[in-house]
Amino acid sequence: MSKQGTCEKNAWERGRLSAHHDDTGSLLASAESAISLATDWFTTQQHADGHWCAELEGDTILESEYILLLAWRGEEKTEVARKAASYIRSKQQSHGGWSLFPGGELDISVSVKAYFALKLTGHDPEADYMREAREVIRHHGGADAVNSFTRFYFALLGQISFDQCPAVPPEMVLLPSWAPVNIYRISAWSRTIFVPLSIVWARRPVRQIDDRLGIRELFLREPRDWPPLTSPGKHAGLVATAWRTFFRTVDSTLKLAERWRVRPLRRRALRTAEAWMLDARSIQGQ
Structure with missing residues (x-):
């Protein structure tokens, strides 16, 4: 140079x-x-x-799920439900749906639960904001596209069968901590969801609500024709495909065993799951 x-x-x-x-x-x-x-x-x-x-700000999932729980208990017309619904309504985004954060893109599970919660608490489905929400939800795949956790709320309120939900066997709580698969291999936060959810899956409690309060208008297809459940995480690539195949195989096997009532440890598992929940509750001082 x-x-x-x-x-x-x-x-x-x-x-x-x-x-x-x-x-x-x-x-x-x-x-x-x-x-x-x-x-x-x-x-x-x-x-x-x-x-x-x-205020601990976030999305409207907690308010929506609380209303859905109240509805399962027959308490969707209470004052606390009305206030929660008012909050949900205030968080509707300009695109017509609800998002995971202010100004974010529409999240289908968040939006469907918000719409369901508003309808349960008496909001007119023909109101402009409800009609707008309904249209944008259907445009993004409808209730058919919600995540697996949301499906449980649908089943609790008689919108779909528990057969359309993922298998969550309570027998998992009986597996020892040294086993390759056990509840202590997942996060503490996930355990507090998994254990009670396993009881719900085993007992399958349903409250049949009035058809006028349901959300069939958000279904693009019959629930039995909904897309199969997917494993969490990325959906592309060889590893993702392998995990997806694994989860679907396990899910189908567990549901087949449930259908044939092959569950010799069910009572013991339910007692253990209940005890686990009560212990966790006392440890947290609640």
């Missing part, structure tokens, strides 16, 4: 490093400004005795 070329290269490097320094300095200044603003805001929100209290 010529002397001139070397000088030009060095000048370019110095300019690049200087620009990088300027960008870094600007980023740090922005970060420090944001931290200062956040700190000032937190100070203004602190109560006199030193504590903070604010």
Whole structure:
């Protein structure tokens, strides 16, 4: 390289490093400004005795599922259900559905549960916002496309059969902690869902609601023709295909055993699952 070329290269490097320094300095200044603003805001929100209290923001799943649970108990017309429904309505996005976060894309499971909750609490299905929600939900696959967990709420309220839900055998709680597959191989948060869900799957309690409160209008096909359940995670690639095949095979096998009543440990499993829930509840001080 010529002397001139070397000088030009060095000048370019110095300019690049200087620009990088300027960008870094600007980023740090922005970060420090944001931290200062956040700190000032937190100070203004602190109560006199030193504590903070604010809304734990998220999607509307908890409110929707709470209303669905109340409906299963026959309490969908209570004041608390009305307030939860009002909150759900306030979070409807501009696209007509509901999302996992403010301003996000439509999430089909979140949206279907929100629509169901509103309808159960007396919202007119012919109101503009309900009609808009219904149309956008159907456009995105309808109730047919919800996740496996949402299907359980449908079954509890008589919208579909438990046969359309994934198999969650309570016998899993009997497996020892050293076994390759056991409830302690999943996260603590997941266990608090899996164990009670296994009792629901085994007992299959259903409250048949009035057809006018149901959501058949969100079904694109009959539930027996809905797409098969998929394993969590990515759905493309060889590994994903293998896991999907594995889960579907296990699900079919467990359901076949259930149909033929091959469940010699069911009573013991249910007692163990119940005891586990009560122990977990006492540990948490609830």
